Amino acid sequence: xGAFRRDRFTWLAYLLLGYFAYLQASLGPLMPFLxxxxxxxxxxxxxxxxxxxxxxxxxxxxAAPLAQRMGRRTLLWGGALGMAFGALLLMSGLHVAVTLxxxxxxxxxxxxxxxxxxxxxxxxxxxxxxxxxxxxxxLAMLCAGxxxxxxGLWARTAVGxxxxxxxxxxxxxxxxxxxxxxxIPSQTSSFERRAAAKRLPASFWAVWLALIMxxxxxxxxxxxxxxxxxxxxxxxxxxxxxxxxxFFIGALLGRFxxxxxxxxxxxxxxxxxxLVVVAIGFPVFWLARTPPVAVMGLGVVGFSVGALFPLxxxxxxxxxxxxxxxxxxxxxxxxxxxxxxxxxxxGALADRYELNAAFSVLLLFNATALIITAAVRPRRLG
Numbered sequence: 001x002g003a004f005r006r007d008r009f010t011w012l013a014y015l016l017l018g019y020f021a022y023l024q025a026s027l028g029p030l031m032p033f034l035x036x037x038x039x040x041x042x043x044x045x046x047x048x049x050x051x052x053x054x055x056x057x058x059x060x061x062x063a064a065p066l067a068q069r070m071g072r073r074t075l076l077w078g079g080a081l082g083m084a085f086g087a088l089l090l091m092s093g094l095h096v097a098v099t100l101x102x103x104x105x106x107x108x109x110x111x112x113x114x115x116x117x118x119x120x121x122x123x124x125x126x127x128x129x130x131x132x133x134x135x136x137x138x139l140a141m142l143c144a145g146x147x148x149x150x151x152g153l154w155a156r157t158a159v160g161x162x163x164x165x166x167x168x169x170x171x172x173x174x175x176x177x178x179x180x181x182x183x184i185p186s187q188t189s190s191f192e193r194r195a196a197a198k199r200l201p202a203s204f205w206a207v208w209l210a211l212i213m214x215x216x217x218x219x220x221x222x223x224x225x226x227x228x229x230x231x232x233x234x235x236x237x238x239x240x241x242x243x244x245x246x247f248f249i250g251a252l253l254g255r256f257x258x259x260x261x262x263x264x265x266x267x268x269x270x271x272x273x274x275l276v277v278v279a280i281g282f283p284v285f286w287l288a289r290t291p292p293v294a295v296m297g298l299g300v301v302g303f304s305v306g307a308l309f310p311l312x313x314x315x316x317x318x319x320x321x322x323x324x325x326x327x328x329x330x331x332x333x334x335x336x337x338x339x340x341x342x343x344x345x346x347g348a349l350a351d352r353y354e355l356n357a358a359f360s361v362l363l364l365f366n367a368t369a370l371i372i373t374a375a376v377r378p379r380r381l382g
Contacts, residue, residue: 004128004263012179013117013132014139016080019175020110020117021140023087023168025147027052027103028222033151033161038096048103049339055107056336063115063329072325073184076116077176082109084169091162111332116184118331119324122317124185130262130314137310138255145248200327204319206376207312210271211334213369214308216342217278217362221247221301223343224355232356233294243295250299251306258307267314268373274311275370277304282366286359308369309335 027049035045067075086106093099118133125132147164154163225247229240258270281304285297313331320327342365349358 004125004131008179008182009124009185010121010132012175012182013121014136015175015179016076016113017117017136018139018143019080019168019172020083020114022143022147022150022171023083023106023110023165024052025144026151026164026168029148029151030161030164033155034090034099038094038099040096044096046344047100050344051100051103052107053336053340055104055109056111056339057333059108059111060115060329060331060333060336063112063332064323064326066112067116067119067325072116072120072186075112076120076184077180079109079111079113079116080172080176083113084172086110087165087169091165107336111336115325115328115332118313118317118328120185122321122324122328126321128263129317130267130311131259133314133317134255134259134262134307134310137313138252138259141248141252141255141306145245145252200320200323200330203376204316204327204330206372207316207319208330208334210369210372210376211309211312211316211331212338213365213372214305214312215335215338217365217369218251218305218309219339220342220346220359220362220365221298221305224346224350224359225298228355228359229291229294229298233289233291235291243291243298246295246299247302248306250302254303254305254307255310257303258311262311262314267311267318268376271308271311271315271373272370274304274307275366275373278308278366279363279370282362286356286362 031045031048034040034048063075070078083106086102086109089105090099090102093102117136121132121136122129150164150167151161154167155161157163159166222244226237226240226244229235229243230237233240235243254274258274261270278301281297281300283297285294285301288294288297313328316327316331317324346358346361349361352358
């Protein structure tokens with residue numbers, strides 16, 4: 001295994017993934033402003049994230065055949081520009097039908113971009129794909145954490161919350177200006193001849209299920225940890241909202257640490273280790289009734305849960321290395337399913353059994369992912 005090298009395409013992929021993560025994460029923070037302007041209820045506001053997740057699922061299922069017909073370069077830049085157009089549509093929408101359509105389009109076109117980034121990075125870096133994918137997701141987490149701050153800062157200006165989305169559109173223009181000529185790694189023709197003859201193996205689908213559980217844990221924490229700190233631990237709402245940043249900081253540190261560790265250990269070994277850390281850290285957060293202990297647990301959960309997706313993605317793309325477009329598409333479908341279902345499920349359980357009891361579902365998610373990962377013996381599909 002040679003030294004890991006970041007060339008121009010690697011940096012382009014990192015920047016575009018950060019752009020995707022920023023816009024994806026912006027939907028939550030801007031929703032109070034959008035609901036106020038359009039006089040929407042909570043359910044109608046929440047439908048925007050559901051629409052985005054629905055677009056992710058559809059894109060994950062269609063990305064591989066589209067890539068074979070149109071090529072990765074077209075899908076990568078087309079997805080990036082399409083997501084920017086969706087953001088502009090969301091900014092200008094004066095009716096909920098328009099803003100929901102914009103969120104759906106952002107989810108679909110943005111995920112085409114996401115699938116191409118993941119697949120091309122995997123092919124480009126080969127045996128060192130785990131390092132590239134973990135580093136890319138580290139930058140994505142940083143940009144996702146920056147999004148609420150930008151929404152809040154722009155909301156204090158005359159431009160308003162729309163400035164946060166406009167910032168992303170302008171950033172894409174800057175990225176495209178200096179990188180439009182960078183070659184995009186493409187699949188070989190031998191892949192296209194083999195694609196119809198081979199299916200993704202059982203080990204891939206096992207990891208796929210573990211990824212659903214992993215993303216479910218991450219988005220349940222993102223969606224409901226502030227309410228937990230308020231309703232269970234007893235913190236004021238403003239303090240609780242600010243302290244959720246501890247989760248994102250922990251996730252950023254976890255992805256950075258694992259990007260270094262992937263140079264010396266396999267993604268499966270690290271994934272098992274992080275799932276064990278979740279099993280230890282989550283009860284600290286869940287059972288805490290004092291703010292310092294709860295915040296410490298939140299940081300530990302962030303550190304471990306934040307690393308699960310890039311490590312699971314690395315495992316999946318290693319197993320299906322010759323089918324990177326299809327595998328990346330299915331991984332994005334898994335993420336979309338988890339985002340669509342898991343936070344809603346936890347909320348429904350909280351309505352029925354109270355939030356503290358509902359959070360126990362994360363123990364089930366983690367145990368399922370741990371058992372699957374321990375049982376699977378990845379074999380590359382060649």
